[in-house]
Amino acid sequence: MLAIDVNDLRKEFQIQKTREGLKGAIRDLFNREYSQVTAVKDISFQIKKGEICGYIGENGAGKSTTIKMLTGILVPTSGSIKVNGYIPHKEREAFVKGIGVVFGQRSQLWWDIGVIESFQLLKKVYRVSEAEFKPRLSELVERLQLSDLLNRPVRKLSLGQRMRCELAASLLHNPQILFLDEPTIGLDIVVKTEIREFLKSMNQRFETTILLTTHDLQDIEALCSRVIMLDDGRIIYDGGLAELKEKWGKGKDIILRFAEAVQLERLQELTSGMEVHWSVDDEWTARVWIPQNKANVSEVLSRVVGVMSIEDIQITQMETDDIVREIYQSGSAVAKPTYRNESDSGQASQEKEVAPHA
Incomplete structure (x- = not known):
């Protein structure tokens, strides 16, 4: 059962233009000019009970503006709304x-x-x-x-x-x-x-x-x-x-603190064949970037933990705020960003390419 049913909802406002200066204000009294602003553009969605x-x-x-139309405060310019059947x-x-x-x-x-x-x-x-x-x-x-x-x-x-x-x-x-x-x-x-x-x-x-x-x-x-x-x-x-x-996440960044000195070549050897990217922060700390849907975190860690002694692990991933911000910057949630990591002087870097979502 639908609680909210919205179809092709549109809301337009007439906004008065204001001229500068005293002469402009006087002209506005007798000859007003308006511009049209469309706040909601033919949207449709349904929400279940x-x-x-x-x-x-x-x-x-x-x-x-949408909420005000859904609650009856504003009248839509066009389209239909039903809330609780009303x-x-x-x-x-x-x-x-x-x-x-x-x-x-x-x-x-x-x-x-x-x-x-x-x-x-x-x-x-x-x-x-x-x-x-x-x-x-x-x-x-x-x-x-x-x-x-x-x-x-x-x-x-x-x-x-x-x-x-x-x-x-x-x-x-x-x-x-x-x-x-x-x-x-x-x-x-x-x-x-x-x-x-x-x-x-x-x-x-x-x-x-x-x-x-x-x-x-x-x-x-x-x-x-x-x-x-x-x-x-x-x-x-x-x-x-x-x-x-899942669609917009870039992957996970894992920081590992080892009990003994670690070498980049050794870590790369342990995860050979996996699409992950290692970098070394200092003699005892390294980080691995695991791209979205490319490798399993537990599998990567099991290969390393079974061979080397680890004192601490920190896992970070892209926050929802960052995902939403990136979608707004792109102007669409249809496109999916894909990321390719390359090592540059021992440091991981990211290069972004935008590809259509299949």
Whole structure:
């Protein structure tokens, strides 16, 4: 069953041009000129019930515009949207009962009154019965550790405290779909971890569908199995996070600290026939580069460990942030980078070639 169904969605804005100087300002009063900006360009995607999907992109890529159309705040220029079976901007009253929304930089709580009073007001807005509200509130207060915050005005809360309250507010009516726009922006690592764990548990218990937009890719890694990547209003990737890493990952760099002096020629001899590349940092330290899908890490290590004494091993690989950055620089997730390592004066170097993905 689909929770979100988007087909050929497009959003255009008319932006007023402004002329310079006093004369220009006067002319703008009587003869305005506009330019057309297309924020979202004919995108299509479907999200199943109970799925947690990451929706990512650079600033201005069209993420927030999409979320505003999905939540009924903006009306699409063309295309179709169905969320929980409703058209958001047409069936607003029935539609909002089944969704929860958290905008990281905007609050749905009333600034000068206590948190519990905001919750009571939202209970009336969403028409939640007292029998449903009490146990739901108790659970949210316990899980998000809000008991000491309920009687404080929202303006006196820290950012982390307010975001926990915002999450509770968005879930008071037990929505089927939760839209999160930068929910962990500006938060410390402890609060981020708490929020991530809470969202995972809500998804598992209630099959809450979550669409998450964020610049923090650790949120994506912690929560999402699928990611939709947007660039200049178009979808450039829609698929699994593991598949993205597999497709764009360059390989692994392993640093080995030996108990005795080591020679480059000996290491190359031990891994003869394998597509790996060795370099020596100093008399006791060497590193081996294992290109993606070219050799198995355990096999490389077994050949060395069986012969030489190793004191320490460190394995590093390309981070998700680096992968996403490289995709945006290329402008497409269709092309796959391939890497060839060559030894240059005892140091490993990389030469990048871009080839179409088969």
